[in-house]
Amino acid sequence: MPDPVHKSKLGTCVFGGAAIALGIIGFVSRDFATDWQRVGAGVPHRLALAWLAAACEIAGGAAILWKRTARAGAALLAVLYAVFVLLWVQQVFKAPLIYDSWGNVFEELSLVIAALVVLASASPRDTAWARSEAPISRVYGICVISYALVHFIYLRGAASYVPAWIPPGQMFWAVATGVCFALAAAAILSGVRAGLAARLLTAEIVGFELLVWIPKLISAPHMHFMWAGNGISLVLCGAVWVIADSINNREKQGHTPAGAPSAG
DSSP, X not given: OOOOOOOOOHHHHHHHHHHHHHHHXXXXXXXXXXXXXXXXXTSTXXXXXXXXXXXXXXXXXXXXXXXXXXXXXXXXXXXXXXXHHHHHHHHHHHOTTOHHHXXXXXXXXXXXXXXXXXXXXXXXXXXXXXXXXXXXXXXXXXXXXXXXXXXXXXXXXXXHTSOTTSTTOHXXXXXXXHHHHHHHHHHHHHOTTHHHXXXXXXXXXXXXXXXXXXXXXXXXXXXHHHHHHHHHHHHHHHHHHHHHHHHHHHHHTTOSOTTSOOOO
């Protein structure tokens, strides 16, 4: 059976573009994207590893935008982000009671899941990879549970990121966004209203980029942390967008019988 036409989805474009942006930031700054990628200063050949990671991000991000190279690019990004997952897992073993490390594991894992969904969606129909798209995208809900937990465990820190000018207050929005994360996770994992939940979740995470990270970059464009933070935020936006595209595309194709929960 011939390969299906690679569907150019906006989420894949954002995900790929954000990976390219992270790679460019790495080359310009001669470093990893802050501590989020968890490669310590004492690691041998750290600069060479940073350049290698940046090259993989640029190559993988560009490759997923083209039909012929989408699967290879998605596989490359999945492997790269999986390495960062494992680096954070090491931190979990060192301090299992500190949830910050767990939170970073699930943030990085969300990128692996998104890359695998891109790989599955670009695979020929009726192959194992193509059939795995739905269950892989559903696993993303576990990462969203972690987003909610991070919000509630570090509630004051989350509130400090909310712009003070937004009514009715920073703490209100910190709690509200945490609740929204929990509801979205339940919808994606259960398949009930999963498409709507995924779209609203995408809007929520994109809102963080627009209201938090872009203003921070404008206020301090000379700081590497602000550029890296925006790159990380964008790739997380791209990841949830990929999941939302996948869920909604399956719903539009009628894979879910009328009146039944979505395939999520």
